[in-house]
Amino acid sequence: MSEFIQQLINGLALGSILALIALGYTMVYGILRFINFAHGDIFMLGAFAGFYLAPKVATVLPTPSIGSGLAVMGISMAICAGLGIVIERLAYRPLRSRPKLTVLITAIGVSLFLEYTGQFVFGAAPKKFPEIIPVYPIMKLGGLSVTSNQIIVLAVTLILLLALRFIVLKTKIGMAMRALAFNPEAAALMGINTDVVISFTFGLGSALAAAAGILFAVNYPAIDPLMGILPGLKAFVAAVLGGIGNLPGAALGGVIIGVTETLVAGYISSTYRDAIAFGILILILLIKPSGLLGKKEIEKV
Amino acid sequence: MQTFQAIMKIWRGQFLAAAVIALFLTGCNKPSSAPGVGGDTIKVGEFASMTGSEATFGQSSHKGTALAIDDLNAAGGVLGKKFELLMEDDQSQAGQPATVVRKLISRDGVVAILGEVASSRSLEAAPICQQNKIPMISPSSTNPKVTEAGDYIFRVCFIDPFQGTVMANFALHTLHLKNVAVLTDVKSDYSLGLAKFFKEGFIAGGGKIIAEQNYSGGDKDFNAQLTSLKSSKPDGIFVPGYYTEAGLIALQAKQLGINVPLFGGDGWESSSLVPIGGAALEGDYFSTHYSPEDTSPAVQDFVKKFKAKYKETPDAMAALGYDSAMILAAAMKSAGTTDGAKVRDALAAVKDFSGVTGKITMDANRNASKPAVILTIKNGEFKYVETISP
Numbered sequence: 001m002s003e004f005i006q007q008l009i010n011g012l013a014l015g016s017i018l019a020l021i022a023l024g025y026t027m028v029y030g031i032l033r034f035i036n037f038a039h040g041d042i043f044m045l046g047a048f049a050g051f052y053l054a055p056k057v058a059t060v061l062p063t064p065s066i067g068s069g070l071a072v073m074g075i076s077m078a079i080c081a082g083l084g085i086v087i088e089r090l091a092y093r094p095l096r097s098r099p100k101l102t103v104l105i106t107a108i109g110v111s112l113f114l115e116y117t118g119q120f121v122f123g124a125a126p127k128k129f130p131e132i133i134p135v136y137p138i139m140k141l142g143g144l145s146v147t148s149n150q151i152i153v154l155a156v157t158l159i160l161l162l163a164l165r166f167i168v169l170k171t172k173i174g175m176a177m178r179a180l181a182f183n184p185e186a187a188a189l190m191g192i193n194t195d196v197v198i199s200f201t202f203g204l205g206s207a208l209a210a211a212a213g214i215l216f217a218v219n220y221p222a223i224d225p226l227m228g229i230l231p232g233l234k235a236f237v238a239a240v241l242g243g244i245g246n247l248p249g250a251a252l253g254g255v256i257i258g259v260t261e262t263l264v265a266g267y268i269s270s271t272y273r274d275a276i277a278f279g280i281l282i283l284i285l286l287i288k289p290s291g292l293l294g295k296k297e298i299e300k301v
Numbered sequence: 302m303q304t305f306q307a308i309m310k311i312w313r314g315q316f317l318a319a320a321v322i323a324l325f326l327t328g329c330n331k332p333s334s335a336p337g338v339g340g341d342t343i344k345v346g347e348f349a350s351m352t353g354s355e356a357t358f359g360q361s362s363h364k365g366t367a368l369a370i371d372d373l374n375a376a377g378g379v380l381g382k383k384f385e386l387l388m389e390d391d392q393s394q395a396g397q398p399a400t401v402v403r404k405l406i407s408r409d410g411v412v413a414i415l416g417e418v419a420s421s422r423s424l425e426a427a428p429i430c431q432q433n434k435i436p437m438i439s440p441s442s443t444n445p446k447v448t449e450a451g452d453y454i455f456r457v458c459f460i461d462p463f464q465g466t467v468m469a470n471f472a473l474h475t476l477h478l479k480n481v482a483v484l485t486d487v488k489s490d491y492s493l494g495l496a497k498f499f500k501e502g503f504i505a506g507g508g509k510i511i512a513e514q515n516y517s518g519g520d521k522d523f524n525a526q527l528t529s530l531k532s533s534k535p536d537g538i539f540v541p542g543y544y545t546e547a548g549l550i551a552l553q554a555k556q557l558g559i560n561v562p563l564f565g566g567d568g569w570e571s572s573s574l575v576p577i578g579g580a581a582l583e584g585d586y587f588s589t590h591y592s593p594e595d596t597s598p599a600v601q602d603f604v605k606k607f608k609a610k611y612k613e614t615p616d617a618m619a620a621l622g623y624d625s626a627m628i629l630a631a632a633m634k635s636a637g638t639t640d641g642a643k644v645r646d647a648l649a650a651v652k653d654f655s656g657v658t659g660k661i662t663m664d665a666n667r668n669a670s671k672p673a674v675i676l677t678i679k680n681g682e683f684k685y686v687e688t689i690s691p
Contacts, residue, residue, distance in 0.1 A: 010524035125356035265525035
């Protein structure tokens, strides 16, 4: 029994990181109806921003401490938010009136561009991510071990989810985002500046990806320029699983993928981990094609 | 109009085909009748993982090889000619070795190939060298299949059946372990082979393999596998993988409260192992090819020269890279030519060659028969434990 709970804790920590990435996919899809395939690479850039920021932050704040950890994460989120906005402005906005497929292919191009520029600039060899958050002794609760890092991952994810919920439901820009997702033409006619709202959405999604990058690097401290590919893909699947365009759905999807993967690896076979996890996804989508929390959309012809 | 377009299409197709054939022909042309000796140097090709997930392997190995070439040239080279080392990076990626080795052979016209560290990538290049009758020496690929590719393929390191048996005996007799778990990288020929020979040796010696788990090279999260291994209460875990994963595995094992020793093979030997795994690696063991603490004059002389050139202590990959170039030069000298077939025969006849990594004798399967060294990690440094002879 304690082994099962331990596996659940492992899966939750992994799943919450996927959830943070999945939110970015789902937000952009909700508003622009396109999949930003470069999102996983923003996650990678977030981790690398942290890698280069940590020594600079260490000269100002005592490291490792909660303060330095938050500072590194905050600055990295801001940098990636800026990057997300720039990418949207340069690569996606000029194509907004073109067919969706054009933008999709461009997104794949941006993704490859970021990965291989990353290999050129940062080097392809894995780098050791510095310790920015203190690791406290392992808590033992009757055979279970919970690390301080796992608790930090869960806590930060929860706080960011609540903050996102607040932004989307209670602020003016959040209302504009929802209006745009509902009907872009009508929203524009009502005087909403769609360019600003779309930039904001990209910034917000990229900031969450950066936070996920830092959390990932704190837990698995070997980072490389191709580290975003697999988590990015899994987070995309999580977003689809939860119902793409639906925020709570993305978070739920991330947690489900993380937990299923861990349980499959722990109890069935780690070789078939991804195969079985993705098989379950296919099953769920067969039964509920719009995803777990997705609404059924009626296509008007 | 339509017929015109059709004609254009056919014409274009023919033109393209002709262009491709022309390219192919020029590409295959060897630069001179006696490849590699046309100029006043002997061209030797090397392929290495200078970047990517096993970057430190390629970099170390290349530094060793380059040092050997410098030493050889300082002594006047062989056959009255100096060596020229042409190195290509395969980025630690599958598919790249075949491309870069073809390029080295057909475009640069090298007379021999040195490389790689990872068995998977040596296995890719070996058939190409065999086909072109170019001798290939792998400095440190330990999977037995590598030299089975053909009679032109050699290596200067020991092989996994030996390394696996050494680690099994070490676990049984030095660490006194009875119940061991194994965590294998299913994407790597090296890891699969080493795991297999370790298990056979350990069971033959009276030990028990109580749990087995797998991962894929490049994975970052091993919590699921380790939690499952922990529940079977092993008194040691064998991790026959490469250093990035080994470091992360050690880290996550300690976080899960697994306090038994971890041990692995020469895939752990890297300057990146300790930075990644940190204090979690203390008291863990791995087998490798040599120790810079060895007091023999050959080792100390090599360590001194290496430190003078690169300002760092050479690891096993560097020592093997050095030996691979040295043994090639010795074979060319005794063959009296750089001709592939004659150099091959000379390599196959190597007996008691004193390398930095011990006395090397080529056996009938073109594998080096030589001792292994066991190191432990203490205060963040590799420390010598014992030497085990075949």
